[in-house]
Amino acid sequence: MTALFAACAAVLVLSAIGVVVSRHPVHSVVGLIVNFAALAVLFLTLSAEFLAMIQIIIYAGAILVLFLFVIALLTVGSDPIERTANKLPEQAGQAVIAGLVALGFIAWGIQTDWTAAAARPAPDLGTVGTFGVQLLTTHVFAFEATGFVLLVAIIGVVMMAGRRETGARS
Amino acid sequence: MPQIPLDDYLVLSAAMFVIGLIGFLVRRNPLTMLMAIELMWNAGNLVLAAFARNFSDMSGQVFVFVVITVAAAEAAIALAIVVMVFRRRPDVDVDDISVLRG
Numbered sequence: 001m002t003a004l005f006a007a008c009a010a011v012l013v014l015s016a017i018g019v020v021v022s023r024h025p026v027h028s029v030v031g032l033i034v035n036f037a038a039l040a041v042l043f044l045t046l047s048a049e050f051l052a053m054i055q056i057i058i059y060a061g062a063i064l065v066l067f068l069f070v071i072a073l074l075t076v077g078s079d080p081i082e083r084t085a086n087k088l089p090e091q092a093g094q095a096v097i098a099g100l101v102a103l104g105f106i107a108w109g110i111q112t113d114w115t116a117a118a119a120r121p122a123p124d125l126g127t128v129g130t131f132g133v134q135l136l137t138t139h140v141f142a143f144e145a146t147g148f149v150l151l152v153a154i155i156g157v158v159m160m161a162g163r164r165e166t167g168a169r170s
Numbered sequence: 171m172p173q174i175p176l177d178d179y180l181v182l183s184a185a186m187f188v189i190g191l192i193g194f195l196v197r198r199n200p201l202t203m204l205m206a207i208e209l210m211w212n213a214g215n216l217v218l219a220a221f222a223r224n225f226s227d228m229s230g231q232v233f234v235f236v237v238i239t240v241a242a243a244e245a246a247i248a249l250a251i252v253v254m255v256f257r258r259r260p261d262v263d264v265d266d267i268s269v270l271r272g
Binding site: 013035050074086138152156 | 174181184185220227245
């Protein structure tokens, strides 16, 4: 169990670094797929079976395919490699400093000892059945609000796609 | 089954979040920047799931579900904007896109 966690953590961090440093966006997407697979295994170690499933189905299956489609669409005319890929932008130093400051804040924030508050995990924590019951009883408002967010996103994307048509006509 | 301590998950998630943050600030390709944002979403999701296990409370996991849905909506809209922008300008560098009018 601990060896599994260590392996997943190593894969997670290395693939995250790969996503960030890859020269070409397609390589970043591949790194992100590996990252999400390792994260799904970590969700399983946290007894979150449903989350592991939707991590694979929605993230690796839907969102990353969307990324791949967009990359394929943009590579028709030109290669989507950033012009400054060979040299770091001048903000890189400040960015790394900002990241380290954020890391310091997070490390300061997680110093609390949580072991006292730890509860024995219920045997059915995170199964699809428990999840569905929670989603439609206790957290039904969040469920509905999520549906509304998706509706707004759909309307927004359709409006953007439609505006391109009228712009081409005028 | 020996439980992995919560702190390990928190440290791992902090590392992943900071990698995503630095990537977002350093890279200038909008697609890579969006993927760095996805890394940060997922670091947050890992913390939520870890605390859900720690307190044996489903609320954290339900919130991860909500976050994944919002991340999907965000990715769809952001990629639509990226496609629209690059229909007009072929070069990919967000520093060149500093005004909202095309």
